[in-house]
Amino acid sequence: MATTTKKKKPATATAASLYTERNDVSGWEPELWEEVVGPAEPCPTALLRKEYGLPNSSDPSEWPEDAPVNVPFWANRFVYGINVGPFQVSGYWGAVDLLRRALAAFSVTLPDLYRQLGTEGMLNVRSVRGSATTPSNHCFGMAIDFKIAKQLTNRGVERVHEGLFYVWAVLRNFGFYWGLGFPTTDAMHFEINKETVLRWIRNGELADDHGKQKWLKSIGEPLDGAKLAQGIPGAWPSQSPASPPAAGAGTGAGSKPPGQAG
Numbered sequence: 393m394a395t396t397t398k399k400k401k402p403a404t405a406t407a408a409s410l411y412t413e414r415n416d417v418s419g420w421e422p423e424l425w426e427e428v429v430g431p432a433e434p435c436p437t438a439l440l441r442k443e444y445g446l447p448n449s450s451d452p453s454e455w456p457e458d459a460p461v462n463v464p465f466w467a468n469r470f471v472y473g474i475n476v477g478p479f480q481v482s483g484y485w486g487a488v489d490l491l492r493r494a495l496a497a498f499s500v501t502l503p504d505l506y507r508q509l510g511t512e513g514m515l516n517v518r519s520v521r522g523s524a525t526t527p528s529n530h531c532f533g534m535a536i537d538f539k540i541a542k543q544l545t546n547r548g549v550e551r552v553h554e555g556l557f558y559v560w561a562v563l564r565n566f567g568f569y570w571g572l573g574f575p576t577t578d579a580m581h582f583e584i585n586k587e588t589v590l591r592w593i594r595n596g597e598l599a600d601d602h603g604k605q606k607w608l609k610s611i612g613e614p615l616d617g618a619k620l621a622q623g624i625p626g627a628w629p630s631q632s633p634a635s636p637p638a639a640g641a642g643t644g645a646g647s648k649p650p651g652q653a654g
């Protein structure tokens with residue numbers, strides 16, 4: 393078996409490498425998926441649906457793209473047009489709060505890349521792409537799709553914009569999961585992870601009818617990006633074997649651990 397060599401990355405991401413290089417993940421072995429995406433687990437969509445229902449009362453098979461929010465439980469928990477730094481989003485207030493904090497840290501650790509961040513949307517009541525019946529985590533306003541320098545890495549595309557690895561290097565510290573680990577790779581997609589959702593449920597935050605109002609009162613307060621960035625590497629950890637993995641780093645058939653679709 394031939395050994396593979398890992399391409400050395402600079403300690404600090406440069407604009408040129410972030411915007412021009414891409415990584416081919418089609419040959420990754422299961423261990424590499426685990427190492428890069430784990431130990432975070434996907435958002436527990438089925439549990440949220442069971443506990444609190446869906447944001448639109450129709451059957452998901454009948455949802456149009458961007459169906460209206462017509463269930464009061466969720467309507468009372470969504471916030472709209474919130475400035476999170478590089479753009480505005482709408483979503484579940486707790487998810488928007490974590491995103492705002494993550495991006496404040498991002499502005500300090502990776503300012504060049506931060507200025508190139510854009511979004512394809514957060515709150516969107518729709519099914520998973522390619523499925524007529526499975527609700528997407530975007531319907532709960534707990535997932536966001538990123539663009540970098542106006543470029544999208546579409547669902548199913550296994551040549552991933554390198555900048556998304558650096559987005560993950562920050563967001564993994566703020567309670568997110570990366571859609572790169574889904575059975576059908578969705579590298580632009582980041583969602584609140586299982587551990588975070590279970591904590592919200594356990595602490596009563598999801599059930600709290602006043603959580604959104606309390607947060608809206610404090611949303612105007614500026615965040616200390618430098619403080620939030622403490623302990624977060626300014627680039628993908630250079631000591632990790634996946635730093636980020638170079639094209640062709642894996643030698644297997646590209647199988648990966650089971651996950652959910654976003």
Ligand SMILES: [Zn+2]
Pocket residue numbers: 530535536537580581582654
């Ligand atoms: Zn998405």
